[in-house]
Amino acid sequence: MAGLLPVDEALRRLLDDVTALPAEEIAIGDAAGHVLANAVEARRTQPPFPASAMDGYAVRAADTVDQSTALTVIGQSIAGQRFDGAVGAGEAVRIFTGAPVPEGADAVLLQEDAEPDEDGLTIRASEAVTPGRHVRAAGLDFRVGDILLAKGRALDAAALSLAAAGNHPLLSVVRTPLVAILATGSELLPPGSEPGPDQIIASNGYGVAALARDAGARVLDLGIAPDDRGVLAERVRDAISAGADVIVTLGGASVGDHDLVREVLTGEGMALEFWKIAMRPGKPLMFGRLAETRVLGLPGNPVSSLVCAHLFLKPLLAKLGGRPHVADIREAVLGEAMKANDHRQDYVRAAATLEDGRLVARPFAVQDSSMLTTLAHANALIIREPNVAASEAGDACRVLMLR
Numbered sequence: 044m045a046g047l048l049p050v051d052e053a054l055r056r057l058l059d060d061v062t063a064l065p066a067e068e069i070a071i072g073d074a075a076g077h078v079l080a081n082a083v084e085a086r087r088t089q090p091p092f093p094a095s096a097m098d099g100y101a102v103r104a105a106d107t108v109d110q111s112t113a114l115t116v117i118g119q120s121i122a123g124q125r126f127d128g129a130v131g132a133g134e135a136v137r138i139f140t141g142a143p144v145p146e147g148a149d150a151v152l153l154q155e156d157a158e159p160d161e162d163g164l165t166i167r168a169s170e171a172v173t174p175g176r177h178v179r180a181a182g183l184d185f186r187v188g189d190i191l192l193a194k195g196r197a198l199d200a201a202a203l204s205l206a207a208a209g210n211h212p213l214l215s216v217v218r219t220p221l222v223a224i225l226a227t228g229s230e231l232l233p234p235g236s237e238p239g240p241d242q243i244i245a246s247n248g249y250g251v252a253a254l255a256r257d258a259g260a261r262v263l264d265l266g267i268a269p270d271d272r273g274v275l276a277e278r279v280r281d282a283i284s285a286g287a288d289v290i291v292t293l294g295g296a297s298v299g300d301h302d303l304v305r306e307v308l309t310g311e312g313m314a315l316e317f318w319k320i321a322m323r324p325g326k327p328l329m330f331g332r333l334a335e336t337r338v339l340g341l342p343g344n345p346v347s348s349l350v351c352a353h354l355f356l357k358p359l360l361a362k363l364g365g366r367p368h369v370a371d372i373r374e375a376v377l378g379e380a381m382k383a384n385d386h387r388q389d390y391v392r393a394a395a396t397l398e399d400g401r402l403v404a405r406p407f408a409v410q411d412s413s414m415l416t417t418l419a420h421a422n423a424l425i426i427r428e429p430n431v432a433a434s435e436a437g438d439a440c441r442v443l444m445l446r
């Protein structure tokens with residue numbers, strides 16, 4: 044059929060000019076899960092001094108070789124309060140984990156390997172220590188000016204602790220994309236309602252919101268709009284004034300008399316980039332721009348909505364948020380024969396299992412795009428290229444893993 048854009052071309056047009064959103068500074072305590080907009084440099088050296096790794100005595104290693112030598116304990120060094128003098132021959136300083144090792148000492152004798160004399164003023168080593176033992180050199184972890192974390196790093200537990208150790212109270216992160224989700228359709232009611240005989244429970248938004256959050260976005264739920272031009276336009280304006288980076292509409296994307304989404308958005312100033320792609324499910328997918336806001340019109344059929352969100356919304360949000368996105372596409376073999384395909388690229392719900400080291404994908408018999416049960420049971424989508432010939436069981440195929 045003429046006029047349907049190939050999936051790859053649609054993805055290219057959607058993603059080509061997308062760059063990460065501008066940076067913002069946030070408190071390190073709020074930064075978990077965010078993406079660094081800049082590299083993080085160490086603002087200090089860690090440890091800032093040679094530090095003891097153990098509780099014991101700072102000594103000269105040479106003094107522990109002859110274990111009959113009594114070492115005079117001349118003071119103590121504790122974390123946060125160093126011993127101010129130097130350790131000379133025949134001397135030791137009581138020391139605790141994390142405390143600065145005093146001048147003159149080159150090793151720490153473990154407490155367990157030191158025998159205090161009765162007077163409590165001297166100790167004897169019961170084990171010899173080698174120079175450097177139990178001493179962390181200054182800068183062992185990092186030095187001032189070192190790059191601790193690269194731009195683009197997602198702030199996980201270790202990254203956050205490292206940035207804090209580098210003395211950063213604020214971090215520059217990519218602003219989190221805000222996606223506004225609007226369900227459309229006069230037949231729709233939220234879950235928990237008592238629907239009339241012709242009504243349907245609005246389901247798509249929940250799955251799409253979950254995928255958006257997975258991709259690192261914040262979600263603004265704009266609820267359900269009836270098929271009414273005025274209400275739709277009002278909700279679109281709400282999304283814009285809330286600062287949405289992406290508006291996702293659900294339903295109303297096709298050609299029916301009540302499919303108003305494209306018309307209303309165009310009326311609000313949207314430049315249409317594409318509408319209708321060579322994909323099954325998901326043919327009526329629409330993409331446009333409303334000033335700085337990108338608009339993705341997902342088809343109403345529940346499976347079409349979610350499959351399009353996997354393929355188009357997730358990479359868009361990842362790119363806006365400065366995150367990598369790689370679709371989990373794997374080589375597999377068909378567990379059953381499949382018919383020749385037409386001009387649309389198919390994403391066929393399937394069960395993929397590892398059998399004798401091979402991934403075997405078995406397509407489900409019924410693929411109606413209204414059926415969420417089959418999507419929930421599928422762990423993969425078999426990707427059938429347009430116009431591909433019939434295939435036999437055992438033929439190679441590609442699958443997009445869903446979970």
Ligand SMILES: Nc1nc2c(c(=O)[nH]1)N[C@H]1C(S)=C(S)[C@@H](COP(=O)(O)OP(=O)(O)OC[C@H]3O[C@@H](n4cnc5c(N)ncnc54)[C@H](O)[C@@H]3O)O[C@H]1N2
Pocket residue numbers: 226227228230231243244245246247248293294295296297298299302324325326327341342343344345347412
């Ligand atoms: N004459 C044609 N008819 C249709 C075509 C076509 O090319 N020519 N395309 C078909 C395809 S393919 C799809 S996909 C659907 C999608 O159309 P819409 O995006 O306009 O979706 P609606 O008509 O609004 O709804 C379809 C279906 O999905 C239900 N729905 C909608 N929103 C939700 C929601 N948030 N949660 C759960 N279910 C939802 C709605 O009640 C309908 O049953 O068009 C075909 N028609």
Ligand code: MOO
Pocket residue numbers: 322323324325326327342344347412413
């Ligand atoms: O392309 Mo539609 O998405 O078949 O249901």
